[in-house]
Amino acid sequence: MENWKDTVEIITQEGQIAVPYTWWVGDTGSRFLMALRDEKKILANRCSECGKVYVPPRKNCGQCFVDIDDWTEVGPEGTVETFTIVHFNYPVQPVKAPFAYVLVKLDGADVSLLHLVRDDIEKLGKGSRVVARFSENRTGSILDIDSFQVIEGK
Numbered sequence: 758m759e760n761w762k763d764t765v766e767i768i769t770q771e772g773q774i775a776v777p778y779t780w781w782v783g784d785t786g787s788r789f790l791m792a793l794r795d796e797k798k799i800l801a802n803r804c805s806e807c808g809k810v811y812v813p814p815r816k817n818c819g820q821c822f823v824d825i826d827d828w829t830e831v832g833p834e835g836t837v838e839t840f841t842i843v844h845f846n847y848p849v850q851p852v853k854a855p856f857a858y859v860l861v862k863l864d865g866a867d868v869s870l871l872h873l874v875r876d877d878i879e880k881l882g883k884g885s886r887v888v889a890r891f892s893e894n895r896t897g898s899i900l901d902i903d904s905f906q907v908i909e910g911k
């Protein structure tokens with residue numbers, strides 16, 4: 758019996774799919790996003806064991822494995838730890854290029870928050886000071902912080 762693999766060339770094609778989805782961000786994530794939406798506050802939480810301040814807040818400390826329920830406000834200013842400038846538009850990006858993805862260590866936090874800088878990206882450098890700029894129409898999304906604005910460049 759002839760094997761189909763002997764008579765058919767295996768041809769593959771590349772493609773892309775968009776997968777819309779909805780997921781619950783959990784009680785910790787909901788509290789964080791509600792504060793952004795309703796109060797223009799950036800909430801973090803502090804581990805009771807090691808004292809590490811997480812933003813975005815976490816349900817548990819990854820180092821101590823304890824639940825975290827000590828909330829505090831951080832920012833709205835922070836320091837750029839690192840960044841990359843995006844020059845190409847791609848469907849999954851949150852905004853149109855050019856913009857920068859930045860890791861910002863907000864004042865009072867021990868970890869960095871991934872977000873965007875839209876304006877003055879040429880002024881960005883490691884150590885730049887930035888401040889959160891909140892969206893006018895907030896919906897309970899991380900983009901309720903529209904972006905970070907450079908207040909002290911490289």
Ligand SMILES: [Zn+2]
Nearest residue numbers: 804807818821
């Ligand atoms: Zn800890």
